[in-house]
Amino acid sequence: MDLDGDGIGDIITGSWPGELYFFKGKGKGEFAAAVKLQDTKGKDIKLGSASTVFAADWRGTGKLDLLVGNIQGEVLLVPNKGEPRHHAFGAPLKLAAGGQMIKAGHGDSHPIAADWDRDGKLDLIVAGGDGSVTFYRNIGSKTEPKLAKGVTLVKAASSPNLNDEAPPPKEATPGMRAKICVVDWNGDGHLDLLLGDFGMSYGPKPKLTEADKKIEKEANARLQESRKKLQPFFDEYFKRLNDGARPDEPAEAKQEREKKAQEVLSRKEFQAVQAEQTKIYETIRRFQRPFSYSGNVWLYLRKPPAAAAR
Amino acid sequence: MWKCMLALVVAGNDPAATGLSASDLSAPVRLLANGQPINVDVGHAAPFYADLKGDGKGVLLVGQFGQGKLRLYPNIGSKNDPRFDKFDWLKVGGAECSVPAG
Numbered sequence: 168m169d170l171d172g173d174g175i176g177d178i179i180t181g182s183w184p185g186e187l188y189f190f191k192g193k194g195k196g197e198f199a200a201a202v203k204l205q206d207t208k209g210k211d212i213k214l215g216s217a218s219t220v221f222a223a224d225w226r227g228t229g230k231l232d233l234l235v236g237n238i239q240g241e242v243l244l245v246p247n248k249g250e251p252r253h254h255a256f257g258a259p260l261k262l263a264a265g266g267q268m269i270k271a272g273h274g275d276s277h278p279i280a281a282d283w284d285r286d287g288k289l290d291l292i293v294a295g296g297d298g299s300v301t302f303y304r305n306i307g308s309k310t311e312p313k314l315a316k317g318v319t320l321v322k323a324a325s326s327p328n329l330n331d332e333a334p335p336p337k338e339a340t341p342g343m344r345a346k347i348c349v350v351d352w353n354g355d356g357h358l359d360l361l362l363g364d365f366g367m368s369y370g371p372k373p374k375l376t377e378a379d380k381k382i383e384k385e386a387n388a389r390l391q392e393s394r395k396k397l398q399p400f401f402d403e404y405f406k407r408l409n410d411g412a413r414p415d416e417p418a419e420a421k422q423e424r425e426k427k428a429q430e431v432l433s434r435k436e437f438q439a440v441q442a443e444q445t446k447i448y449e450t451i452r453r454f455q456r457p458f459s460y461s462g463n464v465w466l467y468l469r470k471p472p473a474a475a476a477r
Numbered sequence: 478m479w480k481c482m483l484a485l486v487v488a489g490n491d492p493a494a495t496g497l498s499a500s501d502l503s504a505p506v507r508l509l510a511n512g513q514p515i516n517v518d519v520g521h522a523a524p525f526y527a528d529l530k531g532d533g534k535g536v537l538l539v540g541q542f543g544q545g546k547l548r549l550y551p552n553i554g555s556k557n558d559p560r561f562d563k564f565d566w567l568k569v570g571g572a573e574c575s576v577p578a579g
Contacts, residue, residue, distance in 0.1 A: 168527075176527055176528070176529045178538070178547070178567070180540065180547070180576055181576075182545070182576040182577045182578070183545070183576075183577050183578050183579045184577050186577075188576050190567070190569070190574075192529070194531075195530070196529060196530050196536075196549075198567065198568075198569055199569065200569045200570070200574070201569070201574060201576070219523075277523075320501065320502060321502070321505075339507065339514075340505075341505055342520070344520075344521055346521070346522065346523035346524065346540070347524075348524045348525045348526055350526045350527075350535075352526075352559065353557050353558065354556055354557030355557075360502060361508075361524040361526060362505065362524070363517075363521070363522030363523045363524045363539060363540075364520070364521075364522060365520035365521045365522075365542075366520060460519065460520040461514075461516050461520055462516060462517035462518070462519070462520035462521050462522035462539075462541055462542070463507045463508075463514050463515060463516055463522060464507065464508040464515045464522050464524045464537070464539055465505040465506065465507055465508070466505065466506050466507075466508055467502040467503060467504075467505050468502070468503040469501060469502060469503075470501060470502065470503055
């Protein structure tokens with residue numbers, strides 16, 4: 168996206184802590200070192216962790232605004248109140264659709280803008296942590312977008328149960344934490360959808376002997392026991408962490424509380440039980456399905472409207 | 478046909494009426510690079526496609542969780558039939574760059 172209007176594509180990205188990064192394009196595929204995007208007050212734009220960002224002329228001003236997603240699943244519009252080649256980002260505004268604040272499934276929203284229905288106005292498409300993709304049609308105008316209630320384009324992904332006996336799926340399917348891009352992939356004049364995921368592929372549940380089943384059962388019982396043993400430590404940890412917390416307290420006081428709380432988790436008794444629990448998990452793991460993570464890019468080609476309407 | 482679609486759009490927001498729904502999309506297929514599905518480190522693929530090089534063919538950018546890095550797959554196919562082989566990491570001044578991923 169050409170955020171600085173110099174005719175060269177730039178890259179903007181969110182991050183886990185939440186800040187937004189701008190890699191200025193220098194042409195020939197070269198980029199300048201990243202700088203954090205800031206608002207008109209000179210503060211880093213940070214609207215929640217696991218941020219995502221997309222630049223689009225959402226308000227029809229001829230300048231690129233930002234659409235930002237976060238771990239809560241919200242969609243925020245950061246209006247660009249600057250000049251065409253000088254962005255100046257104002258106060259963020261949460262977007263609603265069909266009279267309700269947008270909330271992506273399982274949080275981790277990734278909003279993008281595209282004229283999906285080809286009516287000349289930008290629509291909103293939001294991917295979510297559950298792997299779903301929702302289309303919000305702009306039923307307002309180019310300069311005053313208004314979003315209709317969402318329509319599901321991609322359903323939430325199913326998450327596998329590592330303990331059941333069902334055979335693993337023959338074919339991989341799109342996973343969770345969808346991140347999307349809309350582009351006319353095959354040049355047929357219709358926008359298509361790319362979806363990146365966090366997938367999990369897994370094998371069959373191992374065949375367990377009677378002896379295995381006994382070990383598994385015992386391990387589960389020991390797991391319950393170790394959880395019980397750990398609970399008082401966690402109770403004490405949170406008690407110390409929240410004891411005397413005030414919204415206006417100095418940073419030092421907060422650090423002091425965190426230090427006192429951390430002391431509980433550094434105790435030998437706690438660490439011994441925790442180490443034991445790790446071993447129990449390893450045992451249980453042996454009897455679960457083998458699995459591995461993936462991050463694939465899926466292409467959903469758009470059917471021509473005539474075919475889709477049938 | 479177009480008149481018909483237009484009428485439906487004007488008629489209201491009923492997604493079934495406008496045909497704008499999941500049925501709009503074909504079944505998903507995984508994009509390949511060098512004959513294998515693109516599979517980024519520690520998952521969490523985040524794709525973007527743009528003509529970054531200005532050659533009219535486009536570059537597939539795929540962000541990943543692993544070290545918060547970004548892959549650039551140049552299109553070695555054609556404009557209307559993109560194909561991918563090798564990727565480069567996004568670099569600044571010759572050094573791989575990243576954003577905090579976790």
